[in-house]
Amino acid sequence: MASPTLLWIIFHIAVAAEAMTAALAAGRRRMDWFGVCVLACVTALGGGTMRDTLLGHYPLTWVANPYLLLMCCGAALLTIALARFMDKLRWPFLLLDALGLVVFTIIGCNIGLEMGLSPIIVIVSGMITGVVGGIMRDILCNDVPLIFSGELYASVSIVTGVLYLGGLGLGLPADLVILGAIAIGFALRVLAIVLKLEMPRFVYDKDLR
Template identity: 50%
Template sequence: MLLTTIYIIAIIAEAMSGAIMAMRRGMDLFGICLIGIITALGGGTVRDMLLNHYPIGWVKHPEYLLYTSLAAIATTFTVRHLHHLRYVFLVVDGLGLVAFTIIGCNIGLEGGVHISIAIIAGMVTGVFGGLLRDLLCHQMPLVLQKEIYAMVSLAAGAAYVAMLKAGINTGTASVLALAGGVTFRMLAI
């Protein structure tokens, strides 16, 4: 429940960050929406395709496409004022990264893959949306140049899976991974 709430907030924030980059590249409204959607949902999509985990999240929950495209459209009207919220965005971005990671780890573990693959599934969920955004916006993927983002995802995923294997329940492990991951992310700024 906590994880779902954070997830929804995080895909909205990611869609807004994608939309801002698309606007800077002079894209039209369709491009802004598509980049917003792909930034928010692309990591989970790649993960599901790699793990043969169908239906993909947004196929099962079309409302995610609605939330993220509305967030992208809303961004075009409010972008001038969004810089006031930059600290809010940083926290949400950190929370989202770790929430994406935990969800990806869970889907890997449910699929019965090796724990190393579950951690990779978490990292793919966390960072591949931004990587696809950068590819489509025609710039060098940021995640390949600033490793902290991927490191937070891998560390949070590894810690989360380790806690589950140590017998800690999912809820507690999620909260601890979220708290630790976001702190790690904030300290690294």
């Protein structure tokens, strides 16, 4: 089957891309090199870590595959070295991040499926894998997490998960379903960026307390 290999390759590209964007966020906070590496690891691997901790799915991915930590640190240090060129790479990073979002989501769904969890939890497992790394990055940088008030992001993860589960439920070939869910989810995220699609916001200015 080709898809596990394809997923595996895209997973590694996405991990490196997430580590690099995290390194830039660390640079904006003037963190030291150690902080840059930690933020890179947390951002790139934090979603899967949160998922596995919540599901009791041990050992964690990076505990079983420690080279992932080295890879994240390497990507982060490379980002420091190449920082001056980074602002010209806005679009490549956005596209890699979009690809990572949908691939992380599908990998997270697969863990949920392997554990025999209910469909809602499988989709939540995918979403946690896709989006929690970015939430942790924002908390460590002392920001209100961007994901709670930005362009469609978590919704893309949910749609991807629903399409993936739905396709498998219809009995379509797994490879086809994976590629289809990746393609649609990716296109949706890019559309959201280009068209600045946002979820409606809830604005409440009164103080209940």
